[in-house]
Amino acid sequence: MEKDYGEQRYLIRNCYTGERTAVQISPGLLHRFLDDETSGERPEACPFFRFDPDERKGYCCVHLTRPAICRDYGCWRILISNADGERLGRIMGSRHLSTEDPKLLALFRDETAALSPLPDSDWDDAVILILRRAGYTVSV
Structure with missing residues (x-):
């Protein structure tokens, strides 16, 4: 300052x-x-x-x-976009999803809870697979 x-x-x-x-x-x-x-x-x-x-x-x-x-600065671990390239959300820091998209939020909440015991790299891989299967584009 x-x-x-x-x-x-x-x-x-x-x-x-x-x-x-x-x-x-x-x-x-x-x-x-x-x-x-x-x-x-x-x-x-x-x-x-x-x-x-x-x-x-x-x-x-x-x-x-x-x-x-x-x-x-790209303050994210995983950037999530729709098929048109519109940014819908990002996973930051300690597995926090930042999004205002209700469908993405519901998918994340419903599909990732069981992944919490995984180490970060395995968790990231599993989440990326979930997102891609749901039709999202993922950047790491």
Whole structure:
């Protein structure tokens, strides 16, 4: 963070490219941003990243205004698209599906529960097979 403008607005600078971006804490994530436990446990992490250990899920507190480098970063293990190439979801981090597609969500919920004992690489292979059999295109 290069400058704190107040009211949860900051100027950040990419230490590699020098690019500067004004960002703002997303209103629904202010409570997470104010909890700085993540920065103590993960000092190398982005200052706007927060991890919820109970949910086993990470949050970008400036997601709506994040810089270009973050927008370009593929934050996923498995990217899921339909036959037309439209992105429908992604599996991130610790087997978390991020999607707003109800059919994909139901398939994931119904078909992957029994896979939980598998090691990650075997779990990924099994999920990819399930998704492809259901007609989805998968990128890894």
